[in-house]
Amino acid sequence: MDPLRQDEFDSQACGSIAPKAKPCPRPKPGEAAGGCSFDGAQITLLPIMDAAHLVHGPIACAGNSWESRGTLSSGPSLSQYGFATDLTDSDIIFGGEKKLKDSIDYIAGRFAPPAIFVYSTCVTALIGEDMDAVCKEAADRLGIPVIPVNSPGFVGSKNLGNRLAGDALLQYVIGTGEPEPETDLGVNLIGEYNIAGEMWDIEKLMNSAGIAVTSRITGDARYKEITWAHRARVNMVVCSRALLGLAKEMESRYGIPYFEGSFYGAKETTYSLRQMAYLMNDREMERRVDRLTEREEARLSQELRPYRKLLRGKRAVLYTGGVKSWSVISALKELGVQVVGVGTNKSTEDDVRRIADRVGDDTEYIPEGGASRIIKTVRERKADIMIAGGRNMYVAMKEQIPFIDINQERHKAYAGYEGLLRLAKELTYSLANPIWKLAASPAPWDKEAPPYDR
Amino acid sequence: MTVNRRKKPASVNPMKIGQSLGAVLALQGCYRAMPLIHGSQGCSAFPKALLTRHFREPIAVQTSALQEMDVIFDANRNLEEALNLVLSKHRPDIIGIIGTELTDVAGVDYQNMLKTYKRERNMRGGLAFSVVLPDFRGSLESGFSSTVESMIDEMIQQVGHRGQRSVNTRQITLLPGSFLTPADVMELKEIISSFGFEVIVLPDISTSLSGHLLTGFSPLTRGGVPLDSMLQSLQSGLTIAVGGSMERPARRLHNAIGTPYKVFEGAMGLKATDELLHFLHQISGEPVPLRYCWQRENLLDSMLDAHFQFAGMSVVAALEPDHLHSVSGWLEELGVEQRALITSFETPLIAGMEREVWVGDLDDAEVLGKGADLWISNSHGIAGAQRTGAAFMPAGFPVWNELGAYMSVSAGYRGAMEWSNKAGNLLMQREAGSRESSVRHR
Ligand code: SF4
Numbered sequence: 001m002d003p004l005r006q007d008e009f010d011s012q013a014c015g016s017i018a019p020k021a022k023p024c025p026r027p028k029p030g031e032a033a034g035g036c037s038f039d040g041a042q043i044t045l046l047p048i049m050d051a052a053h054l055v056h057g058p059i060a061c062a063g064n065s066w067e068s069r070g071t072l073s074s075g076p077s078l079s080q081y082g083f084a085t086d087l088t089d090s091d092i093i094f095g096g097e098k099k100l101k102d103s104i105d106y107i108a109g110r111f112a113p114p115a116i117f118v119y120s121t122c123v124t125a126l127i128g129e130d131m132d133a134v135c136k137e138a139a140d141r142l143g144i145p146v147i148p149v150n151s152p153g154f155v156g157s158k159n160l161g162n163r164l165a166g167d168a169l170l171q172y173v174i175g176t177g178e179p180e181p182e183t184d185l186g187v188n189l190i191g192e193y194n195i196a197g198e199m200w201d202i203e204k205l206m207n208s209a210g211i212a213v214t215s216r217i218t219g220d221a222r223y224k225e226i227t228w229a230h231r232a233r234v235n236m237v238v239c240s241r242a243l244l245g246l247a248k249e250m251e252s253r254y255g256i257p258y259f260e261g262s263f264y265g266a267k268e269t270t271y272s273l274r275q276m277a278y279l280m281n282d283r284e285m286e287r288r289v290d291r292l293t294e295r296e297e298a299r300l301s302q303e304l305r306p307y308r309k310l311l312r313g314k315r316a317v318l319y320t321g322g323v324k325s326w327s328v329i330s331a332l333k334e335l336g337v338q339v340v341g342v343g344t345n346k347s348t349e350d351d352v353r354r355i356a357d358r359v360g361d362d363t364e365y366i367p368e369g370g371a372s373r374i375i376k377t378v379r380e381r382k383a384d385i386m387i388a389g390g391r392n393m394y395v396a397m398k399e400q401i402p403f404i405d406i407n408q409e410r411h412k413a414y415a416g417y418e419g420l421l422r423l424a425k426e427l428t429y430s431l432a433n434p435i436w437k438l439a440a441s442p443a444p445w446d447k448e449a450p451p452y453d454r
Numbered sequence: 455m456t457v458n459r460r461k462k463p464a465s466v467n468p469m470k471i472g473q474s475l476g477a478v479l480a481l482q483g484c485y486r487a488m489p490l491i492h493g494s495q496g497c498s499a500f501p502k503a504l505l506t507r508h509f510r511e512p513i514a515v516q517t518s519a520l521q522e523m524d525v526i527f528d529a530n531r532n533l534e535e536a537l538n539l540v541l542s543k544h545r546p547d548i549i550g551i552i553g554t555e556l557t558d559v560a561g562v563d564y565q566n567m568l569k570t571y572k573r574e575r576n577m578r579g580g581l582a583f584s585v586v587l588p589d590f591r592g593s594l595e596s597g598f599s600s601t602v603e604s605m606i607d608e609m610i611q612q613v614g615h616r617g618q619r620s621v622n623t624r625q626i627t628l629l630p631g632s633f634l635t636p637a638d639v640m641e642l643k644e645i646i647s648s649f650g651f652e653v654i655v656l657p658d659i660s661t662s663l664s665g666h667l668l669t670g671f672s673p674l675t676r677g678g679v680p681l682d683s684m685l686q687s688l689q690s691g692l693t694i695a696v697g698g699s700m701e702r703p704a705r706r707l708h709n710a711i712g713t714p715y716k717v718f719e720g721a722m723g724l725k726a727t728d729e730l731l732h733f734l735h736q737i738s739g740e741p742v743p744l745r746y747c748w749q750r751e752n753l754l755d756s757m758l759d760a761h762f763q764f765a766g767m768s769v770v771a772a773l774e775p776d777h778l779h780s781v782s783g784w785l786e787e788l789g790v791e792q793r794a795l796i797t798s799f800e801t802p803l804i805a806g807m808e809r810e811v812w813v814g815d816l817d818d819a820e821v822l823g824k825g826a827d828l829w830i831s832n833s834h835g836i837a838g839a840q841r842t843g844a845a846f847m848p849a850g851f852p853v854w855n856e857l858g859a860y861m862s863v864s865a866g867y868r869g870a871m872e873w874s875n876k877a878g879n880l881l882m883q884r885e886a887g888s889r890e891s892s893v894r895h896r
Contacts, residue, residue: 027495030536031543032519036496054464058555058589060472062465064500067834068507080837081817086465089590092559102463122494122556126525153496154522154556371512372671391503395512399669439667 027157033370033391036153038121039065040161044243045117045149045168047193047218048226050076052113054083056100056131057121061153062086070195070410074220078113087123096124097134104138104146114223115145117168125152145223147172162191162242169217169226170249177227179214186212187276188232188256190247191240192263194219198415202263205296205416209289211276217243230254234279236261236272239324241348263415264324265331266297296417304335307424312336314431317378319343319366319388320406326354328387328406331414333358335424341366341377343388371395384431400439402430457800458812466817467834469772470798471851473587475501476597476632477552478515480605483657485680486547488540488673492518492533492564493554494525508852509636509663509860514675516540520556529562537571546674547681548581550601555588581681583608593798594851595774598632599699602656605684606703610710613685619711623691625652627713629704631697633777633850634721636664638865642696642721645730645746645866649738654687655679663860688713692737696721696865697776698803719803720780721865722873723787724753730866749867756871757788760878764788767881770823770842772796772816772831773850775804781830781849782809784870788877794822828881845880 027034038061046053046069055062066082073079085103087096104116116138120131131148139146151164179185187206192199199219206213214232215225235247235258247258257279261272270293277285314337318328325347329339341364344352352365364377371392378386378401386396389407396403404426406414414423474491478501481489491498498517505513518532533551540546551568568584571577585604587597626646630639639660646653662677688707693715695704704715716733720726727750735742768791771781778797785792796812796819797804804811812818816831820838823829829839832850839846853859862876863869 026521027517027519028535028539029519029532030490030516030539032495032517033499034495035499036494039496039499058472059465059468059470059593060474060497060500060555060589063468063470063589064472064475064504066468068500068503077837082465082467082834084465084468085463086468086470087590089588092590099463106463122497122525123559125522126556126559152522154494154520154525156521157495370673372673375671391506394506394510395671397510398512398667399671400667 031368031370035158035161036122037151037155037157037161037164038119038153040158040163040242041119041149041151041165041168042161043069043158043193044162044165044218046079047071047073047216048115048117048221048223049073049079050114051223052078052081052083052107052111052116053119054085054100054103054107054116055119055121056085056096056103056124056129057087057119058092058123059084059086061119061121069193071193071219072195072197072200074200076222078111081111083107092123092127095127095129097129100129100131100134101138104134105142108138108142108144113144115147115173117147117149119149120152122153125150125154145172145176159242162240163245166243166246170246173223173226173229174250175227175230175254177224179228179231183214183228184212185231185233186214186280187234187236188215188217188229188250189213189219190217190235190237190258191243192216192219192238192415196411196413198263198413198419201413201416201418205269205273205292206276209273209277209292210285211273211280211289217246230256232256234258234276236276238262239264239327241351262327262330263419264327265334266300266417266420267334268327268330269293269416269420270297300417300421303421304424307421307428308336310428310431311424313338314385314427315340315381315383316385316387317341317366317374317381317383318406319374319386319392324406326351326358328414329355329358331420331423332387334420335427337385337427339363340381340383341374343367343374375399375401385427400436402433402436404430456810457805458810460812460814460818460821465815467820467838468815469796469819469832469834469850470815471504471594472497472501472589473592473594473597473600474552474554474589475504476594476599477550477585477587477601478502478505478513479594479632479659480598480601480657481548481550482513482662482675483655483659483678484548484605484675484684485662485678486545486672487514487550487675487678488544488546488548489515489550489552490518490533490536490540491515491552491554492520492529492562493556494520497554497556504852507854510857511663511665512671514673516673525556525560525562529557529560530564530567533564533567534571541575544672544674546580548605548684549583550605551582551584552601553584553586553588555590558586558588581605581608581612581684591799593774595632595697595699595776595801596799599697599703602629602700603703603706605656606706609685609688610707613688620689621691622652622689624650625654625687625690627687627690627693627707628653628655629693629695629700630655630657630659631695631700631776633697633774633780634865635860635862636660636662637861637863638721638869640664641863641865641869646694646734648743648746649734649740651734651738654683654690656684656687665861692716694718698779698801699776720776720783721869722780723784723870724750724757724867725787726780726783727865727867727870746867749871753867753871753874756874760874761789763878763881764790767791767827768793768825769828769830770794770796770819770826770844771829772819772835774798775801777850778811779803779807780864782807784864784873787870788874790828793826794819796822827884828877830877845884847877847880
């Protein structure tokens with residue numbers, strides 16, 4: 001792969017498209033958390049469920065990471081297979097290109113996937129494997145797309161990996177196919193990964209407003225639908241600033257308007273649906289969306305009533321990456337939950353502005369520092385609950401702090417109106433669980449005065 | 455007998471785990487320790503996430519966070535920075551620097567760097583060591599045992615050669631293999647101490663990853679064997695290693711300071727437990743405690759009850775080498791057919807087995823174990839078991855589809871009983887399931 005020059009690298013930082021934006025800080029040795037770019041690229045592309053995803057490198061990159069996401073499939077499951085070239089010493093010495101070629105052939109022959117994504121990793125990038133050439137040659141020979149994803153772990157953060165995956169889609173996938181003639185064209189959902197099935201809730205909503213999903217990029221996607229993404233009428237960037245560049249590029253290349261939105265919280269959901277109809281420039285659709293959102297919001301506020309009563313005034317610390325930090329704040333606010341601390345470690349300036357719009361002055365921003373810093377905020381701000389990623393879940397359990405998982409590994413879908421109701425329920429269950437009282441009270445013999453003085 | 459490999463270029467559904475994860479696991483069993491992975495961020499983030507998912511505990515680990523230019527120019531600058539920060543901020547007692555394939559391929563010499571660093575900072579009191587664990591070789595098991603070996607090396611360097619060693623014959627050092635759960639380690643500790651021995655476990659995950667409720671967050675490990683006990687273990691009269699992979703660290707102790715050692719290949723099943731207890735009885739002169747005599751009967755009785763269930767059944771097992779060896783011995787006692795045994799890499803123990811073993815992945819388990827009734831592997835095997843219609847029994851690492859997997863016992867009579875019942879129940883449920891569906895289809 002071509003090494004990135006430092007200035008290029010800076011301009012790509014954090015997935016922002018504007019070169020002047022401040023770069024992601026260099027991860028601090030001894031205090032770094034979070035995944036590598038390879039991880040980020042995988043997250044973006046693995047939800048293409050019918051494709052094969054082959055990791056080119058020694059075993060750990062694939063062996064330690066496959067099947068670690070909560071992204072769900074409604075059908076094919078080839079993407080859940082862990083494929084790795086599993087390089088050995090001698091492969092490194094003599095080069096792994098032959099093994100890569102054989103692996104691609106093997107996968108194509110045995111599984112007949114519509115496409116194969118091939119990921120470089122630190123070692124294969126370092127020794128200068130010409131992955132692009134191997135992929136190109138294989139694609140020509142086999143007659144299926146074989147797509148190199150040049151995002152080895154050491155080029156940067158997970159965010160940069162998301163972006164590099166987006167680049168691979170732009171370069172090799174989008175625009176290479178055409179939809180069936182009878183396909184109803186509508187919106188591309190970009191950066192929605194169908195964690196815990198959230199995509200399905202969103203799709204249902206869109207369909208009931210008569211809005212078609214053209215391509216899912218990439219939650220529960222099929223390879224083919226992404227090839228015709230350039231025919232969509234609108235792009236919606238859901239919770240992923242790293243893929244904003246993809247939307248911008250599609251606007252300039254294909255003239256597709258885009259907007260950023262979220263489905264966390266009723267207000268954001270309504271806004272997003274309206275925005276779709278508006279950008280499609282379809283009055284009838286706008287009316288349909290209005291009717292739907294009114295109906296749904298009314299029904300939701302009915303159903304939320306008992307939970308709102310219990311949640312009003314509760315205090316939460318929210319620690320999650322990027323866009324989710326502000327969109328989840330909206331959702332929590334609707335439930336009456338006050339966010340007293342919020343992580344901004346992965347947020348861009350835009351995100352921080354949006355956070356500021358949504359929280360009060362006394363909310364603490366947690367720029368970095370990991371678990372100990374979050375816990376400190378929970379204690380100092382007397383928070384009732386912590387909402388964060390799985391990485392911090394057991395830290396919270398040790399401290400006996402109620403916890404809700406908001407990241408990739410979770411099993412609950414929180415998007416859309418249904419999702420908000422689910423979030424309300426989860427918050428209530430968590431806060432009301434008898435365990436907090438039980439764990440806080442000592443064993444009976446510890447309560448007694450000691451039997452005799454010692 | 456024979457170790458085979460299926461011919462295919464790619465690994466499909468790997469069961470192999472990077473060696474460095476084994477190192478991180480080993481260090482979790484030491485108190486106030488910090489594993490520091492010398493590599494890019496992802497190489498520590500993935501193991502951390504995976505270990506957290508399995509043990510449902512916070513995991514201590516840090517990284518030197520190499521980026522592309524660092525690798526090419528000066529990787530050790532990052533390491534130094536990381537060391538400075540970790541030492542000044544958290545003051546760990548033990549620090550293990552784990553070299554990855556990246557630093558290996560780039561030819562980074564951090565062993566020397568560490569030496570100089572230690573000399574320059576006049577580092578004393580703590581234990582700092584390094585271990586080279588590229589992912590081209592071995593798997594979790596070898597990463598774990600190599601780390602214990604390096605740790606022991608460093609301990610010996612620090613105090614071992616100094617003066618006369620006063621041997622404490624009532625003290626035993628236990629070196630438990632990576633396949634043992636925290637509950638297994640606890641069980642072994644109890645068994646050995648029930649014969650009147652002091653036991654020092656190296657490393658001791660039974661007190662760090664077994665779910666204690668110490669409050670007060672620390673990025674270092676909580677629980678595990680403290681440094682002074684570790685150093686005191688050099689006075690032990692005997693080393694007991696459990697698992698073939700732990701022989702090398704045991705031998706290291708023997709060669710350097712003369713501690714005799716005994717290796718048990720496993721501790722699972724009737725025969726293996728008999729052997730362990732008999733040995734302890736002989737060296738201690740104490741009678742076998744009554745509760746183990748009871749447990750032995752309980753086990754035999756439950757095996758009698760279960761043998762109807764196992765009759766005519768076949769099993770496919772895909773586990774790390776030592777673990778596979780243990781499980782295979784236990785399966786032997788149940789009288790089931792071992793249709794296919796698959797492991798992650800070849801070890802002397804595996805090569806010496808009387809059965810055919812395949813080095814491969816979970817895809818091989820699917821192909822070779824076709825038609826088996828029971829499937830034993832880590833949670834990655836769920837889909838394969840489903841496709842082949844076998845009952846799925848989670849074991850090894852990682853297991854995420856079951857609560858309390860880390861507290862399940864396989865060691866001792868109690869462990870064998872627990873496993874036999876669990877496996878029998880799974881087969882029973884599967885049978886009931888197929889009966890029900892055949893009724894519905896009529
Ligand atoms: S940092 Fe590099 S070697 Fe480590 S997991 Fe990521 S891609 Fe693989």
